[in-house]
Amino acid sequence: MHLGDNLEVLRGLPDESFDLIYIDPPFNTGKKQSRTKMKMVRDAEGGDRTGFQGARYRTEKLGTVAFADTFDDFLVFIEPRLREAARLLKPTGSFFLHIDFREVHYVKVLLDQIFGRTSFMNEIIWAYDYGGRSKSKWSAKHDNILWYVADPKRYTFDFEAMDRIPYMAPGLVGKEKAARGKTPTDVWWHTIVPTNGRERTGYPTQKPLGILERLIKVHSREGDQVLDFFAGSGTTGEAAAKLGRSATLIDEKPRALEVMAERLAWASPRFHGWEPPESADSDESSDDASQRELFE
Secondary structure, three states: OOEOOHHHHHHOOOOOEEEEEEOOOOOOEEEEEEEEOOOOEOOOOOOOOEHHOOOOOEEEEEEEEEEEEEEOOOHHHHHHHHHHHHHHHHEEEEEEEEOOOOOOOHHHHHHHHHHHHHHHHEEEEEEEEOOOOOOOOOOOOOOEEEEOOOOOOOOOOHHHHHHOOOOOHHHHOOOHHHHHEEEOEEEOOOOOOOOOOOOOOOOOOOHHHHHOOOOOHHHHOOOOEEOOOOOOOOOOHHHHHHHHOEEEEEEEEEEHHHHHHHHHHHHOOOOOOOOOOOHHHOOHHHHHHHHHOOOO
């Protein structure tokens, strides 16, 4: 895990180092992204919420994590980082950029210039049905993931590693086929990270573990090198470690490193430019030592 300006860190990494690169940069929404941690406390007298069987609860605010998601020129910001990603990708590697409708069309043109139009493989749509609805336009309930490869004739795509999903109309297929399920298309229906789920870190813009696990399973192999240089809450790192890949994670915010360090403590990560607060030396078991190889 690296703390620092990702462009500076990327420029210090050797060519063709990574089998899979995934990034989820700020989307340039012009808004302040924030997540507030809350907890519910039983309060029969002054509770502001009613729970199961009429029990009263009081909401307590634990804290808020936030950052500005605004750039004067998003393309000027992202272009040198995309060029570094192309340099760092192995000849059989895949690059994924996770973005939304505001910038995807501009970034697609830029990526075509950097990787070449023939290296564009898919636009994956992550669709979710959560949150409020607009009364003035069609509500935007999807993100875009652009997939490029270093070489369109030679790249990793492990079809057998792909998870299967239920048929939307199982009655239209045989029982055996319905039980086996079907492989996903380029439209992925997947919930956001549940508000009170175990996966939730409280970090703004956290992406679901299932999305990253699917990408990493299909587009890399055990022991491969994965890079995320907008690492945020560390979802890419957790997915990579669980699947036996090595991960390099970069972020400029100390809070991101704190969240990742806590989330991925079981993988014994190594840190560059930052140390966990109040870290204590301890004897390392052989299991811990083997897990240490999963991170840089």
